[in-house]
Amino acid sequence: MHASKRLGVAGAALAAFSVGAPTTAAAQDIADHTYTPEAIQEGSRVYVTECALCHASTGDGVDGVDLRRGLFSNARSDDDLRRIITSGVGGSRMPAIDLRAAELDGVVAYIRAGFDPSGVAVRVGDPARGQEIFDGAGRCTRCHRVNGIGGRRFAPDLSAIGVARAPAALQRTILDPTSALQPINRPVRIVTRDGEAIRGRRLNEDTHTVQIVDSQERLRSLVKADLAEYEVRETASMPTPDLTPDQVADLIGYLLTLRGLP
Amino acid sequence: MKTLKLTALLAVIGVTAPGGLTAQVTYERILNAADEPESWLTYNGTYSSQRYSRLTQITRDNVDDLQLGWMLPNQVFGAWQSNPIVFDGVMYITQRPNDVMAVDPVTGRVFWRYRHTNAENALVCCGANNRGVAVLGDKVFMGTLDAHLIALDRISGTPLWKVEVGDVNLAYSITMAPLAVKDKIMVGVGGGEFGIRGYVAAYDAETGEEAWRFYTIPGPGEPGHETWAGDDWQYGGAPIWITGSFDPALNLVYWGVGNPGPDWNAAQRPGDNLYSDAVVALDADTGELVWYFQFTPNDGYDYDSVQVPILADMDWNGEQRKLMLWANRNGYFYVLDREDGEFLSGTPFVTVNWSSGLDANGRPIPTPQPEDMPTYPGNQGGTNWYPPSFSPRTELFYFVAWEDYATIYRPEESEYVPGRAFLGGGFDVLTPVPGAPGVGIGRTNPINNWTDAVGHGVVMAMDPRTGEPRWRFDQFDVSESGMLTTATDLLFTGSRDGYLHALDARTGELLWKVNLGGQIVMAPVTYMVDGRQYVSVISGHTLVTFGLRD
Numbered sequence: 050m051h052a053s054k055r056l057g058v059a060g061a062a063l064a065a066f067s068v069g070a071p072t073t074a075a076a077q078d079i080a081d082h083t084y085t086p087e088a089i090q091e092g093s094r095v096y097v098t099e100c101a102l103c104h105a106s107t108g109d110g111v112d113g114v115d116l117r118r119g120l121f122s123n124a125r126s127d128d129d130l131r132r133i134i135t136s137g138v139g140g141s142r143m144p145a146i147d148l149r150a151a152e153l154d155g156v157v158a159y160i161r162a163g164f165d166p167s168g169v170a171v172r173v174g175d176p177a178r179g180q181e182i183f184d185g186a187g188r189c190t191r192c193h194r195v196n197g198i199g200g201r202r203f204a205p206d207l208s209a210i211g212v213a214r215a216p217a218a219l220q221r222t223i224l225d226p227t228s229a230l231q232p233i234n235r236p237v238r239i240v241t242r243d244g245e246a247i248r249g250r251r252l253n254e255d256t257h258t259v260q261i262v263d264s265q266e267r268l269r270s271l272v273k274a275d276l277a278e279y280e281v282r283e284t285a286s287m288p289t290p291d292l293t294p295d296q297v298a299d300l301i302g303y304l305l306t307l308r309g310l311p
Numbered sequence: 312m313k314t315l316k317l318t319a320l321l322a323v324i325g326v327t328a329p330g331g332l333t334a335q336v337t338y339e340r341i342l343n344a345a346d347e348p349e350s351w352l353t354y355n356g357t358y359s360s361q362r363y364s365r366l367t368q369i370t371r372d373n374v375d376d377l378q379l380g381w382m383l384p385n386q387v388f389g390a391w392q393s394n395p396i397v398f399d400g401v402m403y404i405t406q407r408p409n410d411v412m413a414v415d416p417v418t419g420r421v422f423w424r425y426r427h428t429n430a431e432n433a434l435v436c437c438g439a440n441n442r443g444v445a446v447l448g449d450k451v452f453m454g455t456l457d458a459h460l461i462a463l464d465r466i467s468g469t470p471l472w473k474v475e476v477g478d479v480n481l482a483y484s485i486t487m488a489p490l491a492v493k494d495k496i497m498v499g500v501g502g503g504e505f506g507i508r509g510y511v512a513a514y515d516a517e518t519g520e521e522a523w524r525f526y527t528i529p530g531p532g533e534p535g536h537e538t539w540a541g542d543d544w545q546y547g548g549a550p551i552w553i554t555g556s557f558d559p560a561l562n563l564v565y566w567g568v569g570n571p572g573p574d575w576n577a578a579q580r581p582g583d584n585l586y587s588d589a590v591v592a593l594d595a596d597t598g599e600l601v602w603y604f605q606f607t608p609n610d611g612y613d614y615d616s617v618q619v620p621i622l623a624d625m626d627w628n629g630e631q632r633k634l635m636l637w638a639n640r641n642g643y644f645y646v647l648d649r650e651d652g653e654f655l656s657g658t659p660f661v662t663v664n665w666s667s668g669l670d671a672n673g674r675p676i677p678t679p680q681p682e683d684m685p686t687y688p689g690n691q692g693g694t695n696w697y698p699p700s701f702s703p704r705t706e707l708f709y710f711v712a713w714e715d716y717a718t719i720y721r722p723e724e725s726e727y728v729p730g731r732a733f734l735g736g737g738f739d740v741l742t743p744v745p746g747a748p749g750v751g752i753g754r755t756n757p758i759n760n761w762t763d764a765v766g767h768g769v770v771m772a773m774d775p776r777t778g779e780p781r782w783r784f785d786q787f788d789v790s791e792s793g794m795l796t797t798a799t800d801l802l803f804t805g806s807r808d809g810y811l812h813a814l815d816a817r818t819g820e821l822l823w824k825v826n827l828g829g830q831i832v833m834a835p836v837t838y839m840v841d842g843r844q845y846v847s848v849i850s851g852h853t854l855v856t857f858g859l860r861d
Contacts, residue, residue, distance in 0.1 A: 165745070218746050231747050232764035253758045255808035256787045257824065283743075 084158035084170035092159025093166040095152045108164055117164040118215050119305045130157050163215030171216035172298040179303025187290045187300055202266045209309030219301045226285035236286050237261055240278040334399055336446045338493050342559055349839035350398035354443055354488040358557040359622040362700040363796045364837045368844035370799040374813045374823045376860045381419030383854040390753045390832045391849045394443035397838040408439035409455045417840050423468035430457040434482040436504040437752055447491035447516050454485025454498045472519040482730045483507055488554050492595050495522055499551025503569045506546030506733035511566050523598030527568045527586045535585035543580040546727045548572030549587040553617040553696045563592045563601055569615035573735025576722040577611030584609055588616045602652035607641045613690050614641040619698045636775050638710045640692030646775050658778030661693040661714050685741040689718035698793035698834040705816050707781055708773040709794040709802055716766025717741040740765055750789055754807050754830040763787050770804055782819035793834025803846055805831025811848050827855055
């Protein structure tokens with residue numbers, strides 16, 4: 050059996066690993082330049098002192114709201130966020146908070162950066178246009194399925210991706226799929242001792258077995274001792290869609306609306 | 312000579328109590344525990360802590376015939392790290408947070424359960440863990456999360472005495488199994504994340520009266536105090552939360568000491584910070600320090616040195632020596648002379664980049680990594696508290712290592728507030744993509760979504776003479792399981808992914824496995840009742856016991 054790669058010495062591992070959320074040139078292009086890294090860092094400080102008591106450091110301290118993942122009760126645009134922060138929400142526990150303009154921009158930037166002080170603020174566009182791109186120019190439905198419609202289950206189902214991923218992670222996935230590929234989701238290539246060749250996506254693994262969904266959309270659990278070859282690939286199967294920065298922003302806006310069953 | 316005879320006689324009486332009369336667990340029985348392999352008398356099996364059993368019924372040839380004997384599910388959720396004690400037809404096991412149960416080791420049925428209710432403000436860093444009891448005479452002893460030591464009648468479970476070991480309001484706690492030596496019960500305190508000043512103390516087994524106390528941070532005027540600046544020593548951590556070892560011939564008890572506090576900001580507490588991250592050798596009768604060896608001076612990585620000290624007598628460069636074998640959380644494997652603490656060798660067993668090596672005295676040469684760069688091994692260490700094993704037959708040291716595991720430290724200034732967390736910043740586990748799950752303490756998800764990309768476990772059979780593993784057994788997930796070896800050259804160990812493995816201790820060949828489903832965060836034990844050998848292990852929330860098919 051050809052065991053999959055192991056990370057070697059520290060130095061070799063470093064090259065492949067992300068330390069401190071690097072921003073690719075593409076991500077810089079797409080980012081909303083209203084916000085600077087300084088603004089995001091300023092926002093992280095303001096958040097801790099003004100927001101975290103109720104919303105928690107994780108952003109999900111208030112029922113129905115997950116700030117880190119962009120799930121809001123009343124807001125969609127950045128201006129909505131500014132208005133709610135400065136005016137509060139009548140009839141709720143959200144008070145009006147008196148912030149300087151730079152502090153206010155910072156908090157919005159921090160939220161849009163997915164609570165990553167070293168990240169980039171992500172521009173979130175129009176969900177309706179984003180859905181058109183998802184179904185059309187982005188060719189996303191060729192592989193991905195949403196609420197039972199679209200591609201094959203070999204690719205991750207996106208029905209609740211707006212809950213599972215923060216805006217920054219969605220942007221990273223669209224611009225450079227491999228850089229955002231979660232290790233557990235890595236594609237696998239397997240040849241059994243019986244000679245069967247299998248391609249699939251990893252769902253789970255332990256010392257002696259691996260669980261996958263194969264290219265025929267079958268859930269399969271395989272015993273490693275029965276495999277002649279087992280390769281875990283670090284390159285995403287997903288191609289980088291050919292989209293303009295505006296289209297990417299719209300697509301992110303749409304993906305954030307995907308929250309599964311209520 | 313007379314003493315020796317008496318010792319032997321007592322041991323015989325202890326083992327062969329006639330007619331179902333309950334024998335006492337005398338000090339002599341624990342002293343000679345290796346000769347009584349049908350019992351498991353102390354946390355680490357024997358005072359030398361080798362976790363090696365002379366039982367021979369289960370062999371490499373018949374291990375395939377192991378079958379389920381019984382299961383005892385825990386009614387309390389959370390990692391179950393406890394270590395069973397077994398003798399005279401009874402198993403004593405603790406469950407979260409501080410229950411003691413007396414269990415029939417043949418059927419798994421419970422004779423009695425004692426439940427200690429902890430103070431509401433009891434505080435621990437890493438779960439409401441308890442790792443088991445000590446036994447001596449007619450009593451069972453347990454340390455509690457609210458830092459008390461309790462003696463129970465071993466037949467009825469009735470509490471006989473209870474003493475305060477530490478102040479719960481200052482976040483002192485006890486999670487370790489106490490150690491019974493002679494007429495004393497020794498126990499250390501946890502709280503290294505809360506600014507305690509650590510110590511190990513000994514109590515009279517009959518009365519609970521404190522006999523001695525050794526502070527792991529020297530006070531003003533004591534040697535070593537100069538390794539702390541200002542008032543840092545008063546809240547410098549250095550807890551003791553894993554059971555130590557005892558050499559009766561040298562009359563020394565050995566304790567591994569935990570991290571200094573605040574954990575991750577070494578610059579805030581300049582100096583070597585003795586005796587944090589050290590092994591201390593104490594006079595068993597007085598608690599006086601005889602020698603120490605510090606593994607990680609001025610530690611900023613949480614490299615607790617609470618590992619079980621394994622005592623082995625071996626040939627070393629042509630000379631028979633009393634050795635101490637130690638795979639440390641800091642990634643180095645050490646051999647020390649346990650008579651005087653002399654450093655004999657030290658070699659990295661995983662990738663290490665916080666230090667470029669050890670000098671002739673075993674002191675690490677520090678190579679702190681730049682900001683935002685990963686440190687190897689990561690915060691949970693190259694290994695940790697998981698009890699290792701040493702087989703005098705193979706002369707190999709068995710333990711679990713975490714490979715390819717790193718963290719990025721973010722030190723910050725911390726203010727000490729009594730009874731509150733005192734951490735000095737934080738850390739992130741190095742992951743291949745931003746936001747991917749990192750490996751943490753314990754398993755909370757049936758899906759391993761962190762994967763081996765952030766670290767994985769290896770059972771290593773270390774040759775102490777070379778510092779090189781003779782063989783290795785790779786696991787996909789990391790492991791917090793300890794080791795058990797037997798005189799039939801079997802090695803039993805678990806894994807976080809829920810397997811109980813039986814390996815050939817000589818070669819590492821996998822001989823038998825069973826998927827028990829839940830994480831194994833303790834070391835398997837073995838014992839014998841009515842001519843049948845059993846192996847007990849805790850997986851997830853279930854204590855599982857195996858024996859050979861009839």
